[in-house]
Amino acid sequence: xxxSARPPTWTGRLRGRAVHAFPSDTLLPERQPVxxxxxxxxxxxxxxxxxxxxxxxxxxxxxxxxxxxxxSSAGHFVNSLHLWSVELFMAFMVVHLWGKFWxxxxxxxxxxxxxxGAVCFLGSIGTAFTGYLVQSNFDSQQISTQAKDGLNSVxxxxxxxxxxxxxxxxxxxxxxxxxxxxVVVVHVLQVRRRGVVPPFDVLPVDQPPERIQL
Amino acid sequence: xxxxxxxxxxxxxxxxxxxxxRPGHYLHWGVIQLSxxxxxxxxxxxxxFALAVLLPFPGGRGRR
Numbered sequence: 193x194x195x196s197a198r199p200p201t202w203t204g205r206l207r208g209r210a211v212h213a214f215p216s217d218t219l220l221p222e223r224q225p226v227x228x229x230x231x232x233x234x235x236x237x238x239x240x241x242x243x244x245x246x247x248x249x250x251x252x253x254x255x256x257x258x259x260x261x262x263x264s265s266a267g268h269f270v271n272s273l274h275l276w277s278v279e280l281f282m283a284f285m286v287v288h289l290w291g292k293f294w295x296x297x298x299x300x301x302x303x304x305x306x307x308x309g310a311v312c313f314l315g316s317i318g319t320a321f322t323g324y325l326v327q328s329n330f331d332s333q334q335i336s337t338q339a340k341d342g343l344n345s346v347x348x349x350x351x352x353x354x355x356x357x358x359x360x361x362x363x364x365x366x367x368x369x370x371x372x373x374x375v376v377v378v379h380v381l382q383v384r385r386r387g388v389v390p391p392f393d394v395l396p397v398d399q400p401p402e403r404i405q406l
Numbered sequence: 407x408x409x410x411x412x413x414x415x416x417x418x419x420x421x422x423x424x425x426x427x428r429p430g431h432y433l434h435w436g437v438i439q440l441s442x443x444x445x446x447x448x449x450x451x452x453x454x455f456a457l458a459v460l461l462p463f464p465g466g467r468g469r470r
Contacts, residue, residue: 229463229465230458230459230463231457231458231459231461231463232455232458232459234458235458283447283451283454286451287451287454287455287458290455291455291458291459
């Protein structure tokens, strides 16, 4: 009788790959390389924290409906919370991006970490823009009528109609947040798998460095 | 609704130091048009970036 190292089922193979790629101390580490003790690394976590506030306030707005904030002080507060958490999310993400760019954070087989971060940035811009379209006020009307000309000129308007409030609302609260959320999870998993990129004077870049408790 | 009549003291306390109830100021450089508000935000982000790079992290000093 021979024992195969390869599991016979797809669930077994998937589990094997997942455990190999993300052992428990890689997925939830207690220690980080010494060079992570820098404020510039805080901005990635701040971006994630702001993203959670964006999602939470967005869920409350979705439960109460898109008109709620026009006729309720509580709705106005939650709407403002949603707006300003997005502002902070974008600002923190851009500072994080600047830091990673000047570190050349794609070094040491970290290309997918960089790429997923870039896709997350672009997806977040699209999500924010559709948010402008669903304010249900004169501002959103003006923005949508300006945007339609640009999108029509590149042939997108036939299936992505910014004048269609229902379509834009669905894109803003379902499709784009889902896409950005998935990309964020993949990005964080890539950071866990490959580790934080070391400074230029630490060589080699793909070797696990000494870790400390922060 | 949160109105000035209902909470005048609180409203004046929370009121923005800059009057926001008027058109914004814009700067023009050729084809580039930028609001002063956005310019201030960009300057604050650059300052944050510089501080994050330069300021020592608590507990991180002396470790190599």
